[in-house]
Amino acid sequence: MVLLEARGLVKTFGKLTALSGADLTIADNEFHGLIGPNGSGKSTLMKCIAGAEIPTKGTVSFGGRDITNFSPAERARAGMSLKFQITSVLPALTLYDNILLALQAQVSLVSLVMSRSRGILHDRVMAMLEQFRLADRSADPASALSHGQQQWLEIAMALAPEPKLLLLDEPTGGMSLEERRVTGELLAPIKARCSLVIVEHDLDFIRDICDRLTVLDQGGVLDSGSIAHIQSSARVQEVYLRRA
Known part of the structure; x- marks a missing residue:
């Protein structure tokens, strides 16, 4: 079943065209990488999907x-959750x-006022x-965590409301190789209950966890398909060789 469908997305900022008719389809329980x-x-x-930006043209549908x-x-109430590149945990807590x-955002105001939610949750x-x-x-403050652990905490916060779709923008940025490996292990089990769209520069990482990839170039979709298809795509290879 199709969970998310973006069609013909165009986004302009003045004279700059950031997206020029991009399409993206995400199925239920699919891990999909954007590279x-x-x-x-x-x-x-990613921002047009999450609502941080409204497309100049095109449509985004979610759950029909x-x-x-x-x-x-x-969008969050509809079942979408987002983690941007910059960690936004509350370090003093x-x-x-x-x-x-993160969980209390779903709880009624009455439960919060009556201070019942802590025990319930x-x-x-x-x-x-x-x-x-x-x-x-x-019981430790979030500020005591390593950078990688803070990223894991924020992913946990994004997953806590049990979204249907999780959007991750470069979640392994600044991580060590071991932290990246562990991040892949931590994300794998969520596929049973949640789809994932992930922007990532680490091609080895994204290849290991994703079912499908969409490759963008100059605001448009260059190619999209299985990992094997993208790895053998002459169009994709030409772009990466050109930019190397």
């Missing part, structure tokens, strides 16, 4: 609904409270921390 040279339009496409003009909050806040908070190998640090 391409710097300036190819990857992050702009036209969400082209939805706000980021409306504990890991536990960072996850709790405790098991879910600890399950997310356990999934991302952070349970033993639950």
